[in-house]
Structures are given as C-alpha cells and as structure tokens.
Amino acid sequence: MTDTTTLTHLQRLEAESIHIMREVAAEADKPVMLYSIGKDSAVMLHLARKAFYPSPPPFPLMHVDTTWKFQDMYALREKAAQDAGMELIVHRNPEAEERGINPFDHGPLHTDMWKTEGLKQALDKYGFDAAFGGARRDEEKSRAKERIFSFRTATHGWDPKNQRPELWNLYNARKKKGESIRVFPLSNWTELDIWQYIMAENIEIVPLYLSAKRPTYEHEGGLFMADDIDRLEKVMGHRPEITERSIRFRTLGCFPLTGAVESEASTLQEVVQEMLLTTTSERQGRVIDKDAGDASMEKKKQEGYF
Amino acid sequence: MTDPIYQTDALIAEDIEAYLEQHQNKSMLRFITCGSVDDGKSTLIGRLLYDSKMIFEDQLAALETDSKKVGTQGQEIDFALLVDGLAAEREQGITIDVAYRFFSTEKRKFIVADCPGHEQYTRNMVTGASTADAAVILIDARKGVLVQTRRHSFLCHQLGIKNLVLAVNKMDLIDYDREKFDAIVADYEHFAESIGIETFTAIPMSGLAGDNITTRSDNTPWYDGPVLIDHLEQIEVRSAANRDKAFRLPVQWVNRPNLDFRGFSGQIATGTVKPGDMLRSLPSGKTSKVKSIVTMPSGGSASGSAADGELSEAVAGQSITITLEDEIDCSRGDVLATADSPPEVADQFESTIVWMDDEPLVVGRAYWLKLGTQTVSVTVAHPKYEIDVNNPAGSGSHLASQTLHLNQIGVCEITTDKRIVFDPYAENRALGGFILIDKITNHTVGAGMLHFSLRRSQNVHWQPTDITREHHAGMKNQTPRVLWFTGLSGSGKSTIANEVEKKLAIMNRHTFLLDGDNVRHGLNKDLGFTESDRIENIRRIGEVAKLMTDAGLIVLTAFISPFRADRQLVRDMIDAGEFIEIHVDTPLEVAEERDVKGLYKKAREGKLKNFTGIDSPYEAPESPEIRVNTVEMTPQEAADYIISKILPLK
Numbered sequence: 001m002t003d004t005t006t007l008t009h010l011q012r013l014e015a016e017s018i019h020i021m022r023e024v025a026a027e028a029d030k031p032v033m034l035y036s037i038g039k040d041s042a043v044m045l046h047l048a049r050k051a052f053y054p055s056p057p058p059f060p061l062m063h064v065d066t067t068w069k070f071q072d073m074y075a076l077r078e079k080a081a082q083d084a085g086m087e088l089i090v091h092r093n094p095e096a097e098e099r100g101i102n103p104f105d106h107g108p109l110h111t112d113m114w115k116t117e118g119l120k121q122a123l124d125k126y127g128f129d130a131a132f133g134g135a136r137r138d139e140e141k142s143r144a145k146e147r148i149f150s151f152r153t154a155t156h157g158w159d160p161k162n163q164r165p166e167l168w169n170l171y172n173a174r175k176k177k178g179e180s181i182r183v184f185p186l187s188n189w190t191e192l193d194i195w196q197y198i199m200a201e202n203i204e205i206v207p208l209y210l211s212a213k214r215p216t217y218e219h220e221g222g223l224f225m226a227d228d229i230d231r232l233e234k235v236m237g238h239r240p241e242i243t244e245r246s247i248r249f250r251t252l253g254c255f256p257l258t259g260a261v262e263s264e265a266s267t268l269q270e271v272v273q274e275m276l277l278t279t280t281s282e283r284q285g286r287v288i289d290k291d292a293g294d295a296s297m298e299k300k301k302q303e304g305y306f
Numbered sequence: 307m308t309d310p311i312y313q314t315d316a317l318i319a320e321d322i323e324a325y326l327e328q329h330q331n332k333s334m335l336r337f338i339t340c341g342s343v344d345d346g347k348s349t350l351i352g353r354l355l356y357d358s359k360m361i362f363e364d365q366l367a368a369l370e371t372d373s374k375k376v377g378t379q380g381q382e383i384d385f386a387l388l389v390d391g392l393a394a395e396r397e398q399g400i401t402i403d404v405a406y407r408f409f410s411t412e413k414r415k416f417i418v419a420d421c422p423g424h425e426q427y428t429r430n431m432v433t434g435a436s437t438a439d440a441a442v443i444l445i446d447a448r449k450g451v452l453v454q455t456r457r458h459s460f461l462c463h464q465l466g467i468k469n470l471v472l473a474v475n476k477m478d479l480i481d482y483d484r485e486k487f488d489a490i491v492a493d494y495e496h497f498a499e500s501i502g503i504e505t506f507t508a509i510p511m512s513g514l515a516g517d518n519i520t521t522r523s524d525n526t527p528w529y530d531g532p533v534l535i536d537h538l539e540q541i542e543v544r545s546a547a548n549r550d551k552a553f554r555l556p557v558q559w560v561n562r563p564n565l566d567f568r569g570f571s572g573q574i575a576t577g578t579v580k581p582g583d584m585l586r587s588l589p590s591g592k593t594s595k596v597k598s599i600v601t602m603p604s605g606g607s608a609s610g611s612a613a614d615g616e617l618s619e620a621v622a623g624q625s626i627t628i629t630l631e632d633e634i635d636c637s638r639g640d641v642l643a644t645a646d647s648p649p650e651v652a653d654q655f656e657s658t659i660v661w662m663d664d665e666p667l668v669v670g671r672a673y674w675l676k677l678g679t680q681t682v683s684v685t686v687a688h689p690k691y692e693i694d695v696n697n698p699a700g701s702g703s704h705l706a707s708q709t710l711h712l713n714q715i716g717v718c719e720i721t722t723d724k725r726i727v728f729d730p731y732a733e734n735r736a737l738g739g740f741i742l743i744d745k746i747t748n749h750t751v752g753a754g755m756l757h758f759s760l761r762r763s764q765n766v767h768w769q770p771t772d773i774t775r776e777h778h779a780g781m782k783n784q785t786p787r788v789l790w791f792t793g794l795s796g797s798g799k800s801t802i803a804n805e806v807e808k809k810l811a812i813m814n815r816h817t818f819l820l821d822g823d824n825v826r827h828g829l830n831k832d833l834g835f836t837e838s839d840r841i842e843n844i845r846r847i848g849e850v851a852k853l854m855t856d857a858g859l860i861v862l863t864a865f866i867s868p869f870r871a872d873r874q875l876v877r878d879m880i881d882a883g884e885f886i887e888i889h890v891d892t893p894l895e896v897a898e899e900r901d902v903k904g905l906y907k908k909a910r911e912g913k914l915k916n917f918t919g920i921d922s923p924y925e926a927p928e929s930p931e932i933r934v935n936t937v938e939m940t941p942q943e944a945a946d947y948i949i950s951k952i953l954p955l956k
Contacts, residue, residue, distance in 0.1 A: 006333045006543060006545070006546045007333070007334075007545055007546075007621070007623050007624065008330065008331045008332060008333065008334075009332050009333060009334035009410075009414075009415040010330070011623070011624065012334050012545065012623060013334075014625070015573055015623055015624050015625040016573075016625075018573070018625035019558070019572075019573040019625050022558040022559045022571055022572070022625070023558065023679075025559055026558055026559050026638055026679070049602060050601065050602045051571070051625070052559075052561065052571075053600065053601065053602035053615070053627070054561070054563050054567060054569075054600065054602075055561055055562070055563040056563075137406045137408070138407075138408045144405045144406055144407065145403045145404065145405045145406075160403070163403070164749060164750040165429055165430070165432075165433045165662050165741075165750050165753065166433060166750075167432070167433050167436040167437075167739065167741055167750075167753045168436045168437060168735060168736070168739045169437075169573070169736070170676050170677075170739070170740070170741045172676065172741060172743050172748070172750045174674070174743055174748040175748055176748065187406070188406065188408070188417055190408045190410075190415075192329070192410075193415075196326065196329065196330055199326070200330065269322045269323055269326065270322070272322065272326065273318055273319070273322040276318045276325075277318060277319060
C-alpha cells in the first residue's frame, strides 16, 4: 500500500496499531492476544503478524470460550492460530461448565460467568499482565473515552475517572504486581476501516459474515441461526421451528445470542454496501448491551468485562 | 436545519466498487475541539456526526428520548448527548474526559478529540492536543474572547499545533452581526500575535442551526472564507510535513527470529528511508547502510519469496522493520538517523512541563522519563517560572514557583541519569515530547517538551579508568554490595549494621559503614530537614555508596530513609543485584518505648517537627530483600540472619 504523496487513513491506522503492539511486546512481561474469532480479531491478528514479521508474534492467542459459539468460528480459530505460528490457549470457566450455564436459562449470568468471570480466571491462571483486545472506540459511547492502554486493578476493575493521560504515542505500561493492562490497538478504527482493510489485505474471516442459506428460528422477536439444533432443543425444552433463510451476521458471538439479518449480500463488497446503506448501529444485533439500561457497557467494564 | 450534505452517497447504491476505491485512499486528519460546554462544542461534534451520517436510526431514536428527558434544548434534539459518554458526565452535564469521535467525508477520514473546557481539565486538553494536526477553538459569539479562549490557544500553541480555527459559534444568537464578528476576530488576532501564533482561520458559524459547518450559510453573505468542513479537508496533515525532515527511527524492538536475521523495528518519526541509505545509530554513533525494508508478503509469511515483502522506500508515519549491511550494536531506545544529520545526545535540558497528577512535583525526586522508546531516570529542578495559562501574554505571565501542581505549566531544567537521543520538540514531536511516570504509583504525572540541551552536560565526559570496578572487587576477593538498612528511629538499624560489619570483618571482608548522623556532620552539613533536603541527603549517600561499590567495598548504610521513592532512587543508581534493602521492622510502640535518644518524647511534646512515625510518615518497604523483626530477634540473631542471606559474596 505504498503511496507517494500522503499516507492513506488505512496506512496511518495500520502503522499506529503496529506501533502499539510492538510497545507491548517490548514493555510487558507476559502479553497475550485475546481472540474472539470475529472480524476485528481477524484484523488484529493480521496486524500482529505484520508487526513482528519474519518472527511470529511473541505472545499466544487466547480464546475465552463459552461453548456456544458457531461451528464455523471454532474451525477458523484453529486454522488462524496455526497460520500465524502462534500458541492457542482456550479457556472455559469450569464452574460455568459444571453448572451448565446457558443463554436460555441463565440470561445475563451467561455472559457474566462465561465471559467476564472466564476472562478474569484465564488472565489470573496464566499470569498475563497485558491483554490485547479488538475493541474500537466507535462501537459504543463509553469506549470512546477509553485509553489505548487501559489500566486494570488486581481485581480487574476499570476506573473511568482515574485513567492515565495518554500523550503523543507514549504509552505508560508500568504497573504493580497483580495489576494488568488491556490494550486496544484498534481503538481508532471504524467499522468501515475494518472492512476496507480486510478487502485490501485479503484477510480470512468467518464465512458467517457473508450471506448464505442457513437454518433459522425466531425467538423473542429476534432471528437466530440453528447452529446446533439438538443442543438447542435440549436447553429450550422444545425443538424450535426451523426455516431456511438467506442470512448473515454483522457481529459474531454465542449463536443463541447473536441476531442474524436477512440479506443477499454474499461478497465483501455487498456486505459493505449494505452496511453503508443501513440505518441501525452495529451492536444492535447483540442482546448484551441492552440489559442494564443506558450505561450498561460502562458498568460491565467496571466489573471486568473486556 | 439545513440539509446534511453527507447523507448517503449515491455511489454506494450505484457502484460500490467505485465508492470503495474512492474511500480506500483518503487521507486522515486528527483535530481537537476546545472551548467550554456553553460554547456548544459537543453540539458542534454531534452536528458533524449527524451531517456525515455517522448516527444511525436507533441511536437517533435513543437521542430523541434522551433529549426530552435530560437535554437542554427543550423538545429539540440535544446533539451534546451523543458525545458526552460517561454516565457521570451525562448526569453533571459536563465533559470530563477526552472522547474520540470518527467521521468522514469524501476526501478525508477525521478523528476528533473532544476536549473538556474547564481549567481543572487542562491535562485532558493537553492529552488531546498532543496527537492533533489542527485545533478548532470555539467562542460564544455573545461573549467573545474569554480567559479560557486564551488558555486553550496558548496550550495548542505550546503543543505545536500550527492549524488553528477560531470558530465563532452561536452567530444565530447575535443575528449574524458582521461587526461583532469582526471585533471578536480583531481582539483574538491581537492576543494571538502576542503569544507567537502566526496564523489562524476565523469562521462565523452556528452548530445548532448548522451555519457554515458543511454548507455555506445564507445568513452570512458577508463571509467569503471557507466553511468548516472544507477548511478541515484542506489542512496539511502533520505526517506529510514530517516527510521533508531528516530521517529518524526510534528503535522499538529488535527482530531476531534466527541467527541470520536481525531487523530493527519502529515507527518512522520523520523523513524517508531507502535501501542503500547511510544511517547512524545513536547514542553509539556507529554507521551502516540500509540493506532492506522488510514487510510481510501478502498471503502470509510462509508463501511468497522474501523480495515480495520488501519496500523500495518508507516514509514518516510508517511502522517498519529494516535490516543493515553491518552488524552494529543497536537496541530498543536507540535511534537510527540520517548519518550526516543526526539528533543530539545529552542529559541536561530546558523543558516545559505540564503537571498532571494530584500530588505535586517533588523537586529532586527521581521519576521515569519516557521519550520515544527510551525510558530513563530523571530529576526536575525548581521551576524557573510557572506560566500563567490564563494570562499567557500579560507582563505578569511568568510566576515564581517552588513546584508544579495539577494543571500547572512551568519551565524547568531536567537531568537524566543517562544521555538520551533527542530533537527539540518544535522540530520533532516524537523525539522532543516526553512523559513523566511516578516510580511508586506508576501514574503518568506529567508531560513535557524538550527545548534545548544545556551546554554543561555536553562538556563533561566520563573519564574511562584502566583499573575497572571488577579489578577492584577481584583484588578484595568479594562482590560489592550496598546493605541498605531502613526502619524507624530506634528500631536498631545502627546496632544491627554494626554487628553485621563486625562479623564481615572477621570473615576478612572489606566493608564501610555509612551512618546517618555521621554523614550529616560532614558531607551533608549544608542540608536541613525539608523534603527536598532529605531527598538530596539520600541522593548524596547513594552516590557515595555507589563510588564505594566501584572500589569493591561492601557498604552498609543506616538511615531512616522513610520514603519509598527515595530508596528506589538509590536502588536505580546501584548496579542490578548489588542493592540489598534490609527492613529493620520494629513496631512504632516498641521503638517509642525504647526511645534511646529521647527523640520520640521531644516529638510528642511538639519540640521536634517532621519526626518520622509521629508527624511524618514511614513508608515500609513492600518487598525488601531481607526483613528482620527486632521484637523476636536479638541484634546478634538479626545480624547472623542477614549474613546467612547475603553469603557467599563471591
């Protein structure tokens, strides 16, 4: 992407993200890259490979699993780690596993135990002191104010009023034992930037982002994909009515929590076209933001959610 | 409301590929908006997002509900609610932190840092300004140039922002009166000139009504300058300006996948680089030619030949990895630069510092300084003067000051413990801007800009000696150590240190005991007991101890040394592994009960001020190498225990 006049916005964003990753590699004792298998994670992983080439990225990839992800996601997870030459760590909260926590019976507890608690457990278990996440500032209001190096207490808390000032490209990665830092190298990317970069760099993403005929069911007003119908039947107590529809996903999470959109967009260009013409914000497909009213994400973050 | 011109581009629906092609190669501009809440700053940003279609239907629905509930515009949409993110801010109706927002036009992507207006958030404004190419300074047309307008302009100018936009907002409320607008601009021009701002662009506008933001307003036919968005689309971005300067690459990380490859990774601060260019590594001064600029071949690392991923040129702003023709010593913190125009290397500087922590600057205390990829220990001298940010142009703008408090700005001399590679901030932000980090709390406590190095540091060079510290230690058949005893007055430091020294003497070890009281009779007799004198006392003892370890000695020191930061300062001076912190742990009641010198009694009676444990704190070590409990151990037992911990000493 070399250009002879001014760097393009994608070149500047790429350079900034790579700079951030190298700072962490140089200053943190034991970094890890959190990998959610979504498109933002795919871009983050690609940037990490570029940052350290020809070496593999000097940290492992970690997926905090809920056991309820789409099958396509699990398949890409293994391949992506292998292609990058990175160690893959998968953590599942043993307590959630034992209690059979699921999105139907347990509501918000599902996210809390698998994701929030699971993440804290995993970071503590391996002693990671810096964790990369793919969050972007354009996703949500409280994220717009979060630092690129976001400091967490030993109990993983975030204090929005007591963030370290972040000047120029100088990041303060110093911390006491037990404390950690969440690092967001994609902070300044927008959703459109992510798609453009995926196209420009030919980055592999989960096929679910592109439209195809898939088995769907309706639940509480939302449209979902029956990724594992037998398992759904078990926890729902009945077999949902399945209809084949042409659908895709704007974000990917647990399949019973991730709303699908009906769409005919089967290429990246068409997906971007739909996105640009659409009138609802990206996270609307995810149920998680709505459950605690207006400031729900800010509250979740204070409790340790990524 | 005027029609938003950035409504969905027809090209998206008609020809998405053409649209993407167009948007693939946009440039990017970062700018800040400053001014107070009342000036309509958040409203302006809300408007920019709204007009560039960055607000979706569901957000708009939520916004309409919120506007009626907590908005300040009656039944109208309150754009400010889009921008003020944190719950606390929405409740108080003020902007506390810097928020970053994104929008784009056909020509550019924009990142806006929305900075708080109140004086207590000066640090947040400086933070936002540090990465900005341009600043939009809002003025309420009804109020004109205010104290905060001057403060914000001054800060932007200090941070080196060359493109200033004076947005005279709320023109609708003064009936688009040209004379009033001209008077405000004349007033501002006078001020701007006095603090050295060369140019600015003044635009009459209304964020609420949408005048002169994206479209030319019919309400200001007398105005023939650019509208805000057009102007922001034309401004030259800083990374483009940086390209014409000499090449600088602060080395972030050395890439060594195997013995055959050694690459230097970093983000180019200024200039351009090509294979074959002659570079100089600073501070070593060694030179070599660029062999290649390596990037990952598309399609992954395994496929494709290595040449696929090599660049013929790289420019300012890019993150790259380069290899050199020769094996030269170069690691993180070093700077690769154009061989015939290298940056300076020095350890004493004049700088402007913005203080950002609730705890004021402690003169003489060691902080971490991070500049580029270099992190060193630094001390700050008494400020030469503090700058009155509210009145930076006035005759009384230089205030006398002993220290810097939160949000204060001062000009100070600083001294680093190692020589660092730098350029003046005015020439190169990346090698002239620094942050200060507290060594104990790890907070980012200040930010600064280097102006120039002080001559005296350049003319004093280290004198290399032929008999090295290893020779000295070898002749004594021991390894040097500093045994640093810390604890309350009367805890038994001197007694135990004395016992340890006697035992070491019997073992034929060469030692020296530095005692607090004795040192104050000679070397430090010019020092009193103020905070900065106490720091200087400890610093000098640290330096003496360091010289003695260079001579191969085992040094024992017995000082209360109550502050963690000061003990850390000494620890950082001494070679790694040679500093042994020994906490002589005695509860205050026990020490006070002993009161060997009668000092606790005097302190309790108020005859002795700043006495550790009574009216001045003792900060116990968090993880000392050795801890001895004098309630459970006799001095003999404590000494034996310490000896057992420090052996073999060879």
